[in-house]
Amino acid sequence: MSEDNLKLLSCHFTWGLLKEDADLNFLEVKVREKLAVKCKYGGNLKQRGLNFLAFIKHLQGFNDEALKNLTLAKEEHPNDDKNAIVMYGNLAWVHSHMGNVTEAEKNIEKVNEILKAFPTPSPTELHREVLSEKAWSLLKFSKKSYVRAKEIFLEALQKEPDDKEWNTGFAFSLFRLEGLKIGQYKRVRYEESPAVLQLKKALKLDPNNAMIHVYLGLKCYKNETNAEALEYMTQALKMAPDDLSVVLHVAKFMKKEQRYDAALEVLLEMLKKAPDSSRIHHEIANNYRWKAMQIDDIHNPELLGLCVHHLEKGASLNPSHIYPQLELALRYAELKQTAKAEQKFTELFALSDLKPADRQAWHRMYGDFKLYRLGSERTAVEHYKQGMMLGRVSTEWVSCRNRLRKILQRDTRDTYMIRTLFASFRTESTDY
CATH class of the missing domain: 1.25.40 (Serine Threonine Protein Phosphatase 5, Tetratricopeptide repeat)
Structure with missing residues (x-):
């Protein structure tokens, strides 16, 4: 079987989704947990969730599980129509990776049959169902694919300016991209936010979309219009009390x-x-x-x-997921179970696949444990220092810096080392 035939298929395998760009474990958890909630799925959303999960399992190296999820997706939508194009494309790729050439060819033929039955105006044009699944997959997969998702939604909008889905997708893309700017210590004012303008337009077209309400609520909260934020969040919860993402967003807002x-x-x-x-x-x-x-x-x-x-x-x-377990270690310490806390920290640090952000969180929290529970300032300083030296891989960098500043204000024996560390960062950035 020619690999060129596989590359012609429009599916997750040909959309440039790279495993190094995403947190695959987090994606898997989000999709699995969403699928596990018993609620009504509009359209073919459950099939899409299973398609996406299958691709994640492939990237993790588990093609058997990928195939199981695609089989479940097929049961959700057994008819050979436009909504099944991506699914059959994914099936062809998974079978090919598993060495099942005959099955791969069967699924390629399935795709070709659908394309013949439902031709597009031009060979390069994607069916709406495929374009939609591609855009939303890009938006869900990684922050590195937000721009590509936005471009797809924007191009579709130029052809159908009042389309509900394209307006919502474009709004969500802008929201995510502005969120990245906030993460870089900037803030887009509510009145000047292109995302807010587009979210409001999308809301007029789709007033029952709970996530639009959530995102507008978050924008209000970021700009300190909390009463309006609460209105949006309360409405979102009323609309979608069974939606895990909506509930988590609303609960986090209430916590803040x-x-x-x-x-x-x-x-x-x-x-x-x-x-x-x-x-x-x-x-x-x-x-x-x-x-x-x-x-x-x-x-x-x-x-x-x-x-x-x-x-x-x-x-x-x-x-x-390491972060909650680091918090667990600190809670053990608060229960005066010091040995249990130390053991938990040791076990987590020994993990071979700790990401830089997780390692930075480990240094900050272990430093807290040493400083506030065991009274060992010298050890805490060393771990805050190690956390900062990992760079701005997470907000924990700021936490490490702030703790070192507090220690510096007390004029302790670690003053020279801390000042030297800050000086090294000052040469790279004015915001240290």
């Missing part, structure tokens, strides 16, 4: 507003529908922790116990 009981009510209700969601467990744990701080009782045994319970449950469901 210090409305911990309200956030817990929303999260615990969602937990009944998604008991195996590691992200829900992590967010519940965070709210119990912050609630204890709110009542000025950080060592409250009941709240701390609930926090630890949900962190442990989340860790068991998603052992590859």
